[in-house]
Amino acid sequence: MSKAFETSLDTKNFAIIDGYAKAVSVLSRSxxxxxxxxxxxxxxxxxxIIHNVDEERKVKYFWIDTGxxxxxxxxxxxxxxxxxxxEIEHIKACKPIPTCCREYGQPFLSxxxxxxxxxxxxxxxxxxxxPLPELLEKYPNCKIALQWWCNAYYSTENGVVQMSRFSINRNKWLKEFMxxxxxxxxxxxxxxxxAKKKPAKLLIKEHDADLEMIGVRKAEGGIRSASYKTCFSESKSKGCNSYRPVFWYTDGDKKVYEDFYGVQHSRCYTEYGLKRTGCVGCPYSAKVNEELEIIKKFEPDLYTAAQNIFRNSYEYTRKYREFQKMMKRKTKESKNA
Ligand code: SF4
Structure with a gap:
C-alpha cells in the first residue's frame, strides 16, 4: 500500500479514500x-493524487496549448x-483556436x-x-441537423415526454430567432x-499509451461530464483506457482535499476570481460576459484577442438573449391581455 494512500485514510472523507484506492488499482495495471x-x-x-500514487514515476504529464x-x-x-x-510536456494544438475560427467558423452557444x-x-x-419531409427533400444529405432544426427528437423522463437536448426548442426561441x-x-x-481532441489522440498514439487520465467531475455538470457514466472507461479496441480520478468528487470533497493536501490553484482563481479556467472567453460559457470583464482587467491583451476571434459569436449571442427577453415580455403581455 502506498504511503499517500495510507495518509489519505486520515482525511476520513469517503470520496478521497475511495478515489485513492481506485487510483492505486488503476495505475498498477498500466x-x-x-x-x-x-x-x-x-x-x-x-x-x-496521481503523483502521490505513482511510486514508479511512470506517468507522463502533458498540457495542450490551444493558442x-x-x-x-x-x-x-x-x-x-x-x-x-x-516535466509537463507542452503540446501544440493541431490548429490553434484563432486559425480554427477563421477557417471553419466560431463556436456558438454549445x-x-x-x-x-x-x-x-x-x-x-x-x-x-x-416541415421536415419538405426540408429533407430539398437538403437530402443533412438529416440529423434537419431533425434538430425541426424538433424531431423527444426524450421521456419519469414518464413525461420532453423536448430532447437534440432538438432546437430546448433553447427557447432559438429557431424563431434564427x-x-x-x-x-x-x-x-x-x-x-x-485544438483539444486531436492533439491528445496523436499524443496517445505517439506514446502508445494504455491509459489517459483527465480531470472531469460528475458534479461539474454540462455535456463534458454527462458524456461519462463512471470514473473509468475501458477501451473497446484494447487501446487506451480512460480514467477520471476526481469523477465522484463533490465541491465539498474538493475543498477537503485542497485543505488537507495544501493544493494551491492558479492565479486565475486566487487573484482574478474566475470560477473556471479553460479557453479564454469561450462562447460556450454561460458566464462569458462576466469572464470577459475579469479578463479585460487582468489580461487585457487576451481580452482583445478573444474579442477579435469570437466577435461575431458574442454579438449573435447578445442579440439572441435580447430576442429571448423580448419574446418573454410579449408572451406575458398577451397572456395578461
Ligand atoms: S472550449 Fe470553446 S474555445 Fe476552447 S476549443 Fe472548445 S469551443 Fe473552442
Whole structure:
C-alpha cells in the first residue's frame, strides 16, 4: 500500500479514500499512462493524487496549448513542475483556436448546436420554418441537423415526454430567432476538435499509451461530464483506457482535499476570481460576459484577442438573449391581455 494512500485514510472523507484506492488499482495495471494537465483546479487535484500514487514515476504529464491560454495558467504550469519535480510536456494544438475560427467558423452557444448549424450552413440552408419531409427533400444529405432544426427528437423522463437536448426548442426561441436573423458568419464546433481532441489522440498514439487520465467531475455538470457514466472507461479496441480520478468528487470533497493536501490553484482563481479556467472567453460559457470583464482587467491583451476571434459569436449571442427577453415580455403581455 502506498504511503499517500495510507495518509489519505486520515482525511476520513469517503470520496478521497475511495478515489485513492481506485487510483492505486488503476495505475498498477498500466504500463504507459498519460495524465492531461489543464492548469485548472480539478486538474490540480488529479495531479496531486496521481503523483502521490505513482511510486514508479511512470506517468507522463502533458498540457495542450490551444493558442488562447491565460498567462496565469502558463505560470501555474511552471509552479507545478517545480512543486512535483516533473516535466509537463507542452503540446501544440493541431490548429490553434484563432486559425480554427477563421477557417471553419466560431463556436456558438454549445458544441451540439454549433455542429448542427455548421452542417446546415455547409448545405446552404436558408433557415426556413418548413416541415421536415419538405426540408429533407430539398437538403437530402443533412438529416440529423434537419431533425434538430425541426424538433424531431423527444426524450421521456419519469414518464413525461420532453423536448430532447437534440432538438432546437430546448433553447427557447432559438429557431424563431434564427429564422428572423439568419447567421451571416460561419459557425462551427471544430476548434474543440483541432485544438483539444486531436492533439491528445496523436499524443496517445505517439506514446502508445494504455491509459489517459483527465480531470472531469460528475458534479461539474454540462455535456463534458454527462458524456461519462463512471470514473473509468475501458477501451473497446484494447487501446487506451480512460480514467477520471476526481469523477465522484463533490465541491465539498474538493475543498477537503485542497485543505488537507495544501493544493494551491492558479492565479486565475486566487487573484482574478474566475470560477473556471479553460479557453479564454469561450462562447460556450454561460458566464462569458462576466469572464470577459475579469479578463479585460487582468489580461487585457487576451481580452482583445478573444474579442477579435469570437466577435461575431458574442454579438449573435447578445442579440439572441435580447430576442429571448423580448419574446418573454410579449408572451406575458398577451397572456395578461
Ligand atoms: S472550449 Fe470553446 S474555445 Fe476552447 S476549443 Fe472548445 S469551443 Fe473552442
Amino acid at each position: 504500463y504507459t499512462p498519460l495524465c492531461s494537465i489543464s492548469g485548472g483546479s480539478d486538474s490540480d487535484i488529479v495531479l496531486d 488562447l491560454e491565460y498567462r496565469a495558467t502558463k505560470e501555474h504550469l511552471d509552479y507545478l513542475e517545480k512543486k512535483y519535480g516533473i 458544441k451540439y448546436i454549433s455542429e448542427q448549424i455548421m452542417r446546415l450552413q455547409l448545405h446552404n440552408f436558408q433557415w426556413e420554418d418548413k 429564422v428572423a436573423n439568419p447567421p451571416d458568419f460561419k459557425i462551427s464546433n471544430k476548434c474543440c476538435e483541432y
